[in-house]
Amino acid sequence: MYCFSLGPISLRLSSSSLVLVGAWYTIFATSSVWSGALIRLPKWVFILLLLAPFLMAVIHGRIPHLRRTPEGELYGGFHLPLNMLPGREYGPPETEWLNMGYWENTTIFPEACEALALRVASMACVHSGHVLEVGFGCGDSLLLQLRHPSIPRPVTITGITSLPSHFHRAKQRIEQADLKEKIPTRLFLGDAVFREGTNPSSLTAEQEATVSIMESHPLRYPGNETLYFDSILGVDCAYHFKTRNLFLRQCYDRLTPGSGRLALADMCFEPTSSTPLTYLSKIIAFILRVPSANLIGRRAYRESLEKIGFDEIVIEDISSSVYSGFTAFLRTRGIMWVLFANIITIWHKGGGKFVLVSARRS
Structure with a gap:
């Protein structure tokens, strides 16, 4: 398990999730093939692809400020x-x-x-x-x-x-x-x-x-x-x-x-x-x-x-x-x-x- 501190927020990722997210953004940042393809994609698709790891992290409870507490709360003290x-x-x-x-x-x-x-x-x-x-x-x-x-x-x-x-x-x-x-x-x-x-x-x-x-x-x-x-x-x-x-x-x-x-x-x-x-x-x-x-x-x-x-x-x-x-x-x-x-x-x-x-x- 890896923990990254980003200002007041900590993001906890398993090693497999870390590899997945890292690979995801490496592809978008370095691949000319993907870059050319993305230019032709509708804007909404591009946004969804960029936010997909974030949405996955939310769904799986990886982001503390959007994760339910042990009591089942969606909101904790993140604010x-x-x-x-x-x-x-x-x-x-x-x-x-x-x-x-x-x-x-x-x-x-x-x-x-x-x-x-x-x-x-x-x-x-x-x-x-x-x-x-x-x-x-x-x-x-x-x-x-x-x-x-x-x-x-x-x-x-x-x-x-x-x-x-x-x-x-x-x-x-x-x-x-x-x-x-x-x-x-x-x-x-x-x-x-x-x-x-x-x-x-x-x-x-x-x-x-x-x-x-x-x-x-x-x-x-x-x-x-x-x-x-x-x-x-x-x-x-x-x-x-x-x-x-x-x-x-x-x-x-x-x-x-x-x-x-x-x-x-x-x-x-x-x-x-x-x-x-x-x-x-x-x-x-x-x-x-x-x-x-x-x-x-x-x-x-x-x-x-x-x-x-x-x-x-x-x-x-x-x-x-x-x-x-x-x-x-x-x-x-x-x-x-x-x-x-x-x-x-x-x-x-x-x-x-x-x-x-x-x-x-x-």
């Missing part, structure tokens, strides 16, 4: 180096954001991530009420609700995540945060979509300060008839849910009738005229664990919301403020991040749209 501020490359980062970011007027990852979360909060018209945050990562979006000056303090805040490492880290950070107000905070470890017969993961926890563990799923209905949320938010996560449409239906049931609002930073898929790029994008979606049922365009997304009963629906395409800035940033972080940036670029060119979604329960 922490991305949160390092320029000139502060040593020591733990001050933030632990994990989203693609909103890159207007910034080139700094934590600033872009916070800007995206603020856009979602703005779309939700968050005011002093009961807030549910889905897919809260390591807690930065929750802390944003609890202390950012532009967001009114909620009466209560509830969070859901399916990742144990994120759950425990977020709980720890909120308990240790120096907050001016102690807002009751409830966290739930489990899938974002409620399914009958499932129970939350077994946890033991101290009854600390303002953070408590929920034993009942926040979106359980019926069963939580007295629990309604004024806002339900999700930043860069709903496209992973199985399925997103079921999640939207459950959100509708748990939002305050007549005023509760849903706000998401999400992705749509609108295939381009290039069929090969469309196929490549679907392969990428599979690798990134995006269910095929979630690969729908903005029109179908709106129709789904309307069918559920939502009104005042807004779906805003912000792809130009997300993908270009995010991939430009990744290309400054080392070769493995460059390859990942290329994956994101193919997804975008193949029809991947990054959108802000807002809707009200009627």
Whole structure:
């Protein structure tokens, strides 16, 4: 087994994999026969051939930041180096954001991530009420609700995540945060979509300060008839849910009738005229664990919301403020991040749209 350190990323390859990858790139770099053939190949084929070893490594779990943890998590702590501020490359980062970011007027990852979360909060018209945050990562979006000056303090805040490492880290950070107000905070470890017969993961926890563990799923209905949320938010996560449409239906049931609002930073898929790029994008979606049922365009997304009963629906395409800035940033972080940036670029060119979604329960 060989381990190569590439900036903050380590790539582990067996000797056979090393030979395969090395031979692959040697052929492309040195063979005039292949070079001449490649000139005649469509661009999408050339890109696929170049990325094939990377995709194989992802599928076989060779790349740590895209490999599931022993607990079955797709995301671990790979994002922490991305949160390092320029000139502060040593020591733990001050933030632990994990989203693609909103890159207007910034080139700094934590600033872009916070800007995206603020856009979602703005779309939700968050005011002093009961807030549910889905897919809260390591807690930065929750802390944003609890202390950012532009967001009114909620009466209560509830969070859901399916990742144990994120759950425990977020709980720890909120308990240790120096907050001016102690807002009751409830966290739930489990899938974002409620399914009958499932129970939350077994946890033991101290009854600390303002953070408590929920034993009942926040979106359980019926069963939580007295629990309604004024806002339900999700930043860069709903496209992973199985399925997103079921999640939207459950959100509708748990939002305050007549005023509760849903706000998401999400992705749509609108295939381009290039069929090969469309196929490549679907392969990428599979690798990134995006269910095929979630690969729908903005029109179908709106129709789904309307069918559920939502009104005042807004779906805003912000792809130009997300993908270009995010991939430009990744290309400054080392070769493995460059390859990942290329994956994101193919997804975008193949029809991947990054959108802000807002809707009200009627």
